[in-house]
Amino acid sequence: MNPTPNPQRRSEKSHRAILDAAMELCVEHGYGNVTVEAIAARAGVSKKTIYRWWPTKGAVVLEAFVELAGTATRFPDTGDVVADLRTQMTAVLANILSGPRASVYAGIIAETQHDPALARELRAQLLDPRVAAARDRLRLARDHGQLAPDADVEMVVDLLYGPLYYRLLLHLGPYPPARLRAHVAHVLGSFAPAPPASAAP
Amino acid sequence: MNPTPNPQRRSEKSHRAILDAAMELCVEHGYGNVTVEAIAARAGVSKKTIYRWWPTKGAVVLEAFVELAGTATRFPDTGDVVADLRTQMTAVLANILSGPRASVYAGIIAETQHDPALARELRAQLLDPRVAAARDRLRLARDHGQLAPDADVEMVVDLLYGPLYYRLLLHLGPYPPARLRAHVAHVLGSFAPAPPASAAP
DNA sequence: AGGAAACGGCACGTGTCGTGTTGACAGTGC
């Protein structure tokens, strides 16, 4: 079933051509209208070669996406949480959650709804590392007194990123940068440490 | 192309059987593993009959879902926004965003990523009315002084519902009821009117 | 009562999938 081909003998040229062709075709025609045959044709590659290294079309496009997204979504640390989160989320919005690649990303997420293996890959390669990094950055801010000591970082991440995905996947319109600024400011402000001595339930 | 069949002559028996069969099969085998042929077979109906009244499988399942969801997602008005929102969102979570029907709903949303017509139907029949109702309820609360006068109700809705869809569609685990309570309380608390005379940017 | 129209049953052409087979080619080891 799975002869596990030898990665050392893999043609890096074909590998690159396949990833490039997959991303190009998805941007041009939309994720759902791209077939494995079309990717193979554009890459000048046999369909068999694609199936040798990836289980499905979704896995191919996911790898192309991970590669693309991996570069521009790190969390800076200038000492100001609000500014740093705003910087990172602006980059995420610009590169992934809006523009021509947003619908491709949405297509991958759609595919994970009926492909558990792809869902695991999406989490393992894209989501989990970034969520962990976001939590780390928020914990750091909490330790430095920029967030309330009892702030639930998991809830913070949900509140920061949830609405972005919600609007993307439910076609509720884009998230303009100005709105993103207000969004980040409000969420983090709602977890600010109490200035003197008072608490609101 | 579209002879627009006469709704008055429609067989209500077949109509019901199709919707029931569609929902049953989706819950049993998962949205993605259900075919129009299977729905027709289970309903004791010709495939042609389904295609006469719906353009795609997604439209059939969406109608079944709208019918099911329409009953238990109204916004009560007891005077207490926090309690009312918690009540409504608990119902949404119990009936739609968790349990056996959650993955069916996720499957429909997935399909909208490459079916613009279905996306419009989803918004028109499910999302827009409920979002509008939520905004109305929040504006009422704002008028009654339970929310800050400058509270952005659109942002409130995004913060309330965004994380729920985010966790569903990205397979980040369910939203336990206790967490939902804390979530609603925090979000609405973050828009509470300032008690004496102070403002936090 | 009559006729139009929706109905169930069936068969068909299409497109995509994922696999199988073949012969050409490139890297490694003796």
Next chain:
DNA sequence: GCACTGTCAACACGACACGTGCCGTTTCCT
């Protein structure tokens, strides 16, 4: 320098679901 091993492109194939067309039958409005 030569055989070996495994990847490569090319093509063919069966399986499956889609969406449509045609049939004779049944249902319901006028």
